[in-house]
Amino acid sequence: MSRSYYLAIEPPPVDRARLSLVMRRLGNTSPLPHITVVEPPRLSPELWWWDSIVDVSAHQGPITVALEGVQNFDDRVLYVAVYAPALVDLRRQLLEVTGPTTNEPATARGDSTFIPHLTLAMARRGRSLPERETVEPLLAHLEAFRALELTLYRRDIPAHAYRAWRRLPLCAS
Numbered sequence: 001m002s003r004s005y006y007l008a009i010e011p012p013p014v015d016r017a018r019l020s021l022v023m024r025r026l027g028n029t030s031p032l033p034h035i036t037v038v039e040p041p042r043l044s045p046e047l048w049w050w051d052s053i054v055d056v057s058a059h060q061g062p063i064t065v066a067l068e069g070v071q072n073f074d075d076r077v078l079y080v081a082v083y084a085p086a087l088v089d090l091r092r093q094l095l096e097v098t099g100p101t102t103n104e105p106a107t108a109r110g111d112s113t114f115i116p117h118l119t120l121a122m123a124r125r126g127r128s129l130p131e132r133e134t135v136e137p138l139l140a141h142l143e144a145f146r147a148l149e150l151t152l153y154r155r156d157i158p159a160h161a162y163r164a165w166r167r168l169p170l171c172a173s
Contacts, residue, residue, distance in 0.1 A: 004155050005043040006162065007053070007094060008034035009063065009087065009147040011118070019118070022138045026078070026121040026130055030161050035065070035082055035118050037150065038094050052097035053152070056090070057168035063087050063147040070120070070132045070139065078129045080139065082116040087147075090170075 010016055016033045023031030043049065068081040091114055123129050147170065154165035 002158050003045045004040045004158075004162075005045070005047075005165075006036055006040045006153050007038040007043070008036050008151050008153060009065065010034050010149075010151055010164075011065075011142075012145050015142055015145065018141060019120075019139075022135070023120055025138070026135065027124070027127065028121055032153070032162065032164075033118060034151065034153075035084075035087070035116055037087065037091050038098065040155075042095065042100075043098055049098040053094065053150075054168060056093050056097055057150045057170055059172050060086075060090055060093070060150075060170045061172040062170050063090065064144060065147055066144040067118070067139075067142050070136050071117070072129060072132060075129060076123050077119055078121045078132065078135065079117040079119045080142070082118060084116055084147075087116050088114065090150075 011019060011033055019033035020031045023033065063084055063086045065087065066083040068083050070078065071081045072078050120135065121129055149170055150168045151164050152166040152168070153162040155162045
């Protein structure tokens with residue numbers, strides 16, 4: 001079995017539901033509104049890092065996440081920009097305890113390319129991204145939120161969808 005995992009912060013349930021509707025409208029067939037904190041290639045499928053992740057989340061308090069409007073990465077990805085300095089620090093801590101994957105070059109291990117964001121749509125074969133201006137009104141209801149937990153997503157079979165598997169409270173006082 002070829003499992004893979006990633007760690008993410010999710011918006012509150014009401015916003016997740018609304019974002020999911022917008023994402024479907026934009027052509028995303030299986031939307032999981034989230035902000036990736038540690039992407040799949042960085043987490044070993046053997047879960048040797050699990051206890052360390054639990055420890056990091058237990059010492060991290062809730063994270064304030066400000067949403068800063070719709071942006072895009074080139075013409076490939078349409079996303080909601082996120083401002084959350086504590087999220088960048090949480091990522092750094094998580095990368096320290098999960099270590100590099102065996103196939104990851106040393107230069108790819110840092111945080112310099114991490115841009116916290118919430119993906120809305122990705123350009124697919126023959127389909128371009130919608131214009132930012134047409135999407136922004138659909139997201140006018142979104143406000144800053146406090147993330148209270150870290151979610152571990154799991155995929156059991158390649159090319160199948162990820163699902164939320166475990167939730168870890170961000171519970172430092």
